Amino acid sequence: MxxxxxxxxxxxxxxxxxxxxxxxxxxxxxxxxxxxxxxxxxxxxxxxxxxxxxxxxxxxxxxxxxxxxxxxxxxxxxxxxxxxxxxxxxxxGRGFDPGMSGKRALLIGGGLGSAPLYSLAKTLLAAGKQVEVILGFNTAADLVLLDEYRALGIEPAVVTLDGSYGIKGVVTDAPIPEHDCFYTCGPLPMMRAVCRQLEGPGELSMEERMGCGAGFCYGCTIQTAGGPARVCADGPVFKKEDILW
Amino acid sequence: MVRDLSTEFCGIGLKNPVIPASGTFGFGLELADSFDLNILGGISLKGTTLEPRFGNPTPRIAECEAGLLNSVGLQNPGVLALVNEKVPALRKLYGGCIIANVSGFAVDEYRECCRIADGCEGIDIIELNISCPNVHGGGMAFGTDARAAAEVTAAVRSVTHKPLVVKLSPNVSDIVAIARACEDAGADGLCLVNTFLGMRIDIKTRKPILANRTGGLSGPAIFPVAVRMVNQVAHACKVPVMGCGGVATAENVIEMMMAGASAVQVGSENLRNPFACKEIVEALPGVMEQLGIEKLSDIIGCV
The missing domain is CATH 2.40.30.10 (Translation factors)
Structure with a gap:
């Protein structure tokens, strides 16, 4: 460790x-x-x-x-x-793998899930990859980080549940750009929909109530395809196929 | 002046009394890259059962004032993984006292689990966990009844020559009766206390916070109760006592030893500070100096 x-x-x-x-x-x-x-x-x-x-x-x-x-x-x-x-x-914890296959990465964030994807976007851009971003929020008042993404030269597609900004609906209602791999972070139902609908290799970041946060109290274990996994130390980022939806 | 931190437990010399408590330090390996474990007097490993266990669903952790509730439910890879993988790997890195914490759901299971642990060279002490409040039909059921506690202690005693320490539950009205029953059944030492059964409710959703509804309360909130129980048991029994419950500082270690503990386990504090045990060991000489203590073992049971 x-x-x-x-x-x-x-x-x-x-x-x-x-x-x-x-x-x-x-x-x-x-x-x-x-x-x-x-x-x-x-x-x-x-x-x-x-x-x-x-x-x-x-x-x-x-x-x-x-x-x-x-x-x-x-x-x-x-x-x-x-x-x-x-x-x-x-x-x-274990973060995102910026080395996932291909040159075009799609990042999908829901709410504050948009935050950790930002540093990933920077890393991917620095590695010469093309980055597309879709962000979903409940309502226009919840919008965050649009300017930060724009400052990186990325124009995120924005979706709101109530239609008060951007496309009305959920992130999977946005036109899905061509991509070789995807990364997602946000509410579980959103990540479930994303992982079910999107092709190609994908990673998602899980959330759980934690004790130590460092892998030794076993307070945040979930069952995964590979057996019990600690969200704090084996995750929080998992491959889409690891999660038992 | 060089302060002497050494102590002895069940005939085993410890360089200091500070031991991370079972369930709050994994199998020791998790933090081996963060600091040198050899500063620790001992390490009590994660509670282990005969078969691997997933444990309880999440949420397993609920915070409260001065502590937390947990309902991990004895997640562990099983005793074979303990003796074949975890202990040998830890032994390569760590020269202090390794304590295997063994739990179960039936006397036969405890006996078989201890028999297997007995064959593992790297294990110095077997800690019999009859006090886990987070599993049904086992764990604490043995620790809240003097006859059942004696039965399981005797059964395990018959299969191991290693020092046998029984970890007691505080969820009883007469801790001394349980302690004496374990001593009479062959325990070489006692460890107390495990967690107190508790509950938290999310007042917005009107549901228990823990998926298992209830969990074990630990942390500074329980320290005074643990000190009282250690003091009662240390006076009533001849075997040595390991004090546990809410210990967070070097001062707490000294208080626990004055109450009668020969060694002291640190639990919840590790969860908020993985370096807690190391920092406590480092702080002990200074606190001893302030209190005029030359040799830590001199104060055991002075109250």
Missing amino acids: PSITKIRLEIISNLPVTHNCFRLELAGEGLPAVAPGQFVQLEVPGKFLRRPISVHDASSERIVLIYKTVGEGTKILSQMTPRQSLEVLAPL
């Missing part, structure tokens, strides 16, 4: 990007490399367990996380301010 680093990072910024989502930028010396699809365990003051949050973007001394305020822990997190610090365990 790969080595885990425990490191205290300073909050550079922690700002809302929608009515219930925040963008948290952390920095510190000695931050280990974090690959697309990997996550960190973030300390939340006053809470016993850390919060596993996927990494949106990372560089040598900086990571960016995008999180939704869903419970008490993420609410506390959203009230933290620059220059405060947070202890982080990183890097955790």
Whole structure:
């Protein structure tokens, strides 16, 4: 198992990007490399367990996380301010395989599942691959990261459930561009539909309530085609054929 | 001054009393690349049964104030994988005390599992888990009844010459009665406590958070109860006691030893900090100095 680093990072910024989502930028010396699809365990003051949050973007001394305020822990997190610090365990989990076959990759994100796919898009573009992106949201107010993807030169196809922005419907209602492989991250029903309908090799990122986040408490095990698998350490990214839908 | 952290448990010398508790440190191998395991006095491995088990469905973890509930349900690869793969691999990396934690659903199963573990050279101590609250018809059912606890202890005693430690459940009204029953049936040591049966409900969905409805409560929330039980049992029994339950700091280790523990297991703290045991060992000499303790084993049972 790969080595885990425990490191205290300073909050550079922690700002809302929608009515219930925040963008948290952390920095510190000695931050280990974090690959697309990997996550960190973030300390939340006053809470016993850390919060596993996927990494949106990372560089040598900086990571960016995008999180939704869903419970008490993420609410506390959203009230933290620059220059405060947070202890982080990183890097955790098995990320996306940027080496999947072919030259054209399709990335499909639902809600905040759009966040980890962003760093993957950067990696794939740097490897000279063509990247197409489809993003799905409940409603226009939930839209995130469009400008970030555009800044990479990608124009994502956007789908909203209520039709308030882009195509009305779910991600599989969008025209599916030609692709050699696909990557998806988002709600389970969305990923199920994507994996069933799309041809070619595919990877998806699973979510589960976690304990340690590092593979030794067995709190997040799911049954897969290859037997029991820990979402935190054997995943969170799995091949589409691994998942028993 | 050099502070002496060494202790002894069931005749086995430990370089220090700090041992990650079963179920909170996998098979040791998971963290072997993150720090040198040899700083640990011992390692108690993930609870193992005769046959491989998937365990319970997810969610298996629910947080609470000062701790968490778990209902992993003894997920493990089976005792053959333990003795043929896990222990030999760990033994290559780790020279300290390896504790195999054995569980089951019937006396015969416990006996067979221990017989197989007995044949594994790398295992120093067998920890009999009669206190898992997350499986039906086994585990804790043996640990909450003195007669059943004695029966399973005696059955296992007959198939192993290795030191036999029984891990007790705190979900009883008289912990001393269970402890004495295990001692009389041949236990060489006792480990207490396992988790407290608990429950959390999601008030939005009106459903239990854990898929298994209930789970075992652990973490700092249970520390005072564990200290009390260790103290009672250490005074009532002759065999050594391993203290477990909510230990999170070097100070907690010292308190547990003062209560009567010869060695101390650290559980939930590992889940939020995989380096917890290492950091506790590193912090112990400083805390001993503050408290005027030269030799850690001198304080065992001083209260």
